[in-house]
Amino acid sequence: MLTQIINGHILTPQGWLKDGSVLVDDGKILEVTNSDLAVIGAKAIDAKGMYIVPGFISMHSHGGGGYDFTDATPEAFQAIVQAHLKHGATSIFPTLSSTTFDVLRQAVAVCDELMQKPDSVVMGLHIEGPYLNKKMAGTQWGDFLKDPDPEEYIPLLESTQCIKRWDISPELPGAHDFARFTSGRGILTAITHTEAEYPEIKSAFEAGFTHAAHFYNAMPGFHKRREYKYEGTVESVYLMDNMTVEVIADGVHLPATILKLVYKLKGVEKTCLVTDALKYAAYNGRTIDDSRYVIEDGVCKLADHQTLAGSIASMDKLVQTMVKSAGIPLADAVRMASETPAAVIGVADRKGTLQKGKDADIVILDKDVNVRCVFSYGKMVEGTNTLIH
Numbered sequence: 001m002l003t004q005i006i007n008g009h010i011l012t013p014q015g016w017l018k019d020g021s022v023l024v025d026d027g028k029i030l031e032v033t034n035s036d037l038a039v040i041g042a043k044a045i046d047a048k049g050m051y052i053v054p055g056f057i058s059m060h061s062h063g064g065g066g067y068d069f070t071d072a073t074p075e076a077f078q079a080i081v082q083a084h085l086k087h088g089a090t091s092i093f094p095t096l097s098s099t100t101f102d103v104l105r106q107a108v109a110v111c112d113e114l115m116q117k118p119d120s121v122v123m124g125l126h127i128e129g130p131y132l133n134k135k136m137a138g139t140q141w142g143d144f145l146k147d148p149d150p151e152e153y154i155p156l157l158e159s160t161q162c163i164k165r166w167d168i169s170p171e172l173p174g175a176h177d178f179a180r181f182t183s184g185r186g187i188l189t190a191i192t193h194t195e196a197e198y199p200e201i202k203s204a205f206e207a208g209f210t211h212a213a214h215f216y217n218a219m220p221g222f223h224k225r226r227e228y229k230y231e232g233t234v235e236s237v238y239l240m241d242n243m244t245v246e247v248i249a250d251g252v253h254l255p256a257t258i259l260k261l262v263y264k265l266k267g268v269e270k271t272c273l274v275t276d277a278l279k280y281a282a283y284n285g286r287t288i289d290d291s292r293y294v295i296e297d298g299v300c301k302l303a304d305h306q307t308l309a310g311s312i313a314s315m316d317k318l319v320q321t322m323v324k325s326a327g328i329p330l331a332d333a334v335r336m337a338s339e340t341p342a343a344v345i346g347v348a349d350r351k352g353t354l355q356k357g358k359d360a361d362i363v364i365l366d367k368d369v370n371v372r373c374v375f376s377y378g379k380m381v382e383g384t385n386t387l388i389h
């Protein structure tokens with residue numbers, strides 16, 4: 001069915017377009033035009049002066065709606081996807097935290113099955129760990145952590161096309177071989193939970209680590225050893241011009257000043273917004289049932305209250321934080337949640353911008369940056385009929 005979205009500020013790759021329209025047909029964007037004259041035969045959707053922006057790409061989230069992706073069942077995957085979709089995440093790369101290879105294989109099977117369905121919101125799998133530096137990973141994954149083992153990861157990667165991203169600590173023995181193998185297969189390979197300094201980050205980048213997971217979190221910045229000073233992972237990543245980063249912009253994991261600094265130094269095209277959300281994201285205020293965690297100050301902490309365990313944010317919350325707390329223009333905040341992650345993880349041919357021929361994944365935001373309407377492949381999955389003529 002032909003649909004025409006009118007009367008909003010449309011975010012195009014060239015900037016905001018007013019008094020135009022987005023034409024949608026058969027799940028795709030047919031045209032973004034500067035005319036809002038009614039198209040004969042089209043169902044009109046009135047955006048009532050709000051912002052019409054591309055759907056968000058969630059490239060790092062562990063769960064939501066009460067489920068974790070390591071549950072590795074179709075039920076869990078679908079519940080998490082639905083919870084985040086309502087908040088504007090029209091593409092999701094489910095993240096598996098450190099676990100056994102049996103669980104990874106099970107999750108691969110679920111992911112492969114879901115990706116074969118038409119109009120899939122699940123676009124591929126993201127694995128974080130289990131190859132992590134124990135010193136930087138805290139206690140939450142206990143016995144799962146180990147050094148990269150090609151006998152394990154090569155058969156898994158050869159069994160499926162669905163793994164699109166894998167994050168490990170670059171300083172572990174065998175990590176560079178791992179990165180050469182994964183990046184050679186087109187898999188986004190990221191550093192995470194690391195204490196690497198500049199020489200290590202430089203050689204890791206050359207081996208294929210092109211992205212830094214949850215930048216600033218689980219990695220040191222500038223520090224002293226005895227009387228001398230050293231750059232941390234943070235400064236080293238800044239020095240790698242072509243290394244992309246992601247920030248957990250929930251307003252808790254990083255202060256607004258640091259969000260501004262990342263925006264200023266890395267810029268819109270190298271910075272992605274991620275939730276790193278745990279199962280209690282998009283949980284609508286229900287109480288939690290896991291003694292390892294507490295929810296406090298709008299974030300999930302380990303039960304000792306000393307360490308953040310992950311966020312409970314959804315993608316819309318990140319854009320809202322960038323605009324309202326960090327003072328970043330809405331267009332740039334949206335691009336860091338849509339266009340940039342689409343390019344970084346390799347789906348920019350179908351996703352990430354409102355352009356002719358791309359999937360009709362569209363979000364309507366009000367002036368307070370709240371999601372009012374979500375379209376996934378042209379179908380309204382969240383929103384009210386008050387927007388429709």
Ligand SMILES: [Zn+2]
Nearest residue numbers: 060095128276
């Ligand atoms: Zn994570």
